[in-house]
Amino acid sequence: MSDILSPVVRHSVVLRGLPRLSANIKNFTRRGSYLRDPKPKRQVTQRLNDTRLKTKDLTEKVKSSLTNLTPHENIYNIPNFLTVTRLIASPIVGYLIVQGDLKWALGLFFYAGVTDLIDGWMARKYKLQTVVGSVIDPMADKLLMTVMTISLAAKGLMPAYLATLILGRDITLALAAIYYRYASLPAPKTLTRYWDFSLPSAQVHPTTVSKYNTFLQLLLIGALLAVPVVSAEPWYGQLLDGVGGTQESIQKGLEGFQWLVAGTTAWSGLSYAVLKDAVTIMGTDEALKQKQGRRGRRIIGIMFGGTVLVAVWLALTREEEHKSTTSEPVEEKKG
Numbered sequence: 001m002s003d004i005l006s007p008v009v010r011h012s013v014v015l016r017g018l019p020r021l022s023a024n025i026k027n028f029t030r031r032g033s034y035l036r037d038p039k040p041k042r043q044v045t046q047r048l049n050d051t052r053l054k055t056k057d058l059t060e061k062v063k064s065s066l067t068n069l070t071p072h073e074n075i076y077n078i079p080n081f082l083t084v085t086r087l088i089a090s091p092i093v094g095y096l097i098v099q100g101d102l103k104w105a106l107g108l109f110f111y112a113g114v115t116d117l118i119d120g121w122m123a124r125k126y127k128l129q130t131v132v133g134s135v136i137d138p139m140a141d142k143l144l145m146t147v148m149t150i151s152l153a154a155k156g157l158m159p160a161y162l163a164t165l166i167l168g169r170d171i172t173l174a175l176a177a178i179y180y181r182y183a184s185l186p187a188p189k190t191l192t193r194y195w196d197f198s199l200p201s202a203q204v205h206p207t208t209v210s211k212y213n214t215f216l217q218l219l220l221i222g223a224l225l226a227v228p229v230v231s232a233e234p235w236y237g238q239l240l241d242g243v244g245g246t247q248e249s250i251q252k253g254l255e256g257f258q259w260l261v262a263g264t265t266a267w268s269g270l271s272y273a274v275l276k277d278a279v280t281i282m283g284t285d286e287a288l289k290q291k292q293g294r295r296g297r298r299i300i301g302i303m304f305g306g307t308v309l310v311a312v313w314l315a316l317t318r319e320e321e322h323k324s325t326t327s328e329p330v331e332e333k334k335g
Contacts, residue, residue, distance in 0.1 A: 075132045079119035083133065086112045086140040090147045097151035097225075106225045112144055113218060134204060135177075141214060142170045148221050157224050161314035162262050166217065168307025169269035176272070176300050177204065183292045184281045202281045207271040213264040220261045223254060262315075266308050273301035 089108055096105035119137065123129045146167060153163035180202040185194060206214075227250060230236050240246060272278050279296060281289045 075130050077123075077128045077130070079123040079128050080130065080133050080136065082115045082119040082122075083137050083140050086115055087136070087143060090140070090144040093144065094147035094151040097148065097155060100155075102225055102229050106222070106229055109144075109148070109222060109225060112140075113222070116141065138204065138206065141218075142174070145214075145217055145221070146170055152221065152224055157228070159258060159315075159318060161311045161318060162258050162265075164307065164314055165262055165265045165269075165311045168311070169265055169304060172269060172300055172303040172307065173272060175303065176296050177202075179299060180204075180279055180281065180292070180296050183295070184289075202279055204279055205277065207268065207275055207278055209264060209271055210268040213261070213268040216261050216264055220254075220257055223257065227254065262311070266311075269300070269304040269307070273297050273304065 089112055093105050093108045093112070096102070096108065116137075119133075123133060149158060149163050149166045152158040153160060182189065182194065184202040231247070240250075274297070276293060276297075279293065281292055
């Protein structure tokens, strides 16, 4: 009897448990309904959007702070404009010299000299000095000097040893300036920021001898241009006769002047390799600034020292050639 009833009992137990199992399934389904509810998803999305907006606002604030920390200057002023015109005039002067049109070259050279005085005076009087002005003003002078030196040497109006000294000094200082600019530029060091001269990094202070040297170089170039121009005029010979001078005395005076300029050029170039205050590197890391300064002065010393040696060799070779040419007629007369 028990064997017969046992399956029934078992089935009745199972059947009695079905309502409870069904209720549990319903409760589980009801608990898992959040998986199909879009409200939590919208809340997460809203939080992400809020975080994104806060991050964007924070990024803008950081950019604004960095902009305020990095100083910018107003570089658009009359002195800088005049300096740019000198930069443009330099290749034109060189072309005129090579073509033999020395009158126009002399006139344009005179314009460059006058504007150089005017822009410096205006910058000091009206407080328009800028870091970019301190860079492009000597750059304009050196470009004019470089172009005219090459042109005059090509036409035989300037000796090779002097042209080597002038060009070697300017090239050396230009390469040193490139190093100083890159080494002292605040991070990030990008090509765009490198050529953005409204971001000051290093400032060059011309030494005292360099100021005199620049004046003497420009005066010599003016003389080398003016002498051929005025010597072609009919009144030039009468002027020499009136003062008791000769063309030979004028040439000897120019040669002496060339030696003087050679000495000041060598002195000027070496002064940048010795004087620590010739270049001011901006920044807060004093140890790094001193290291960059020593490295820059070492670059100048090595490069310009080699230039001086080459110039001395050219000068000695020129003197030997001059002595040999002057001694040949004397030997022929003795024979």
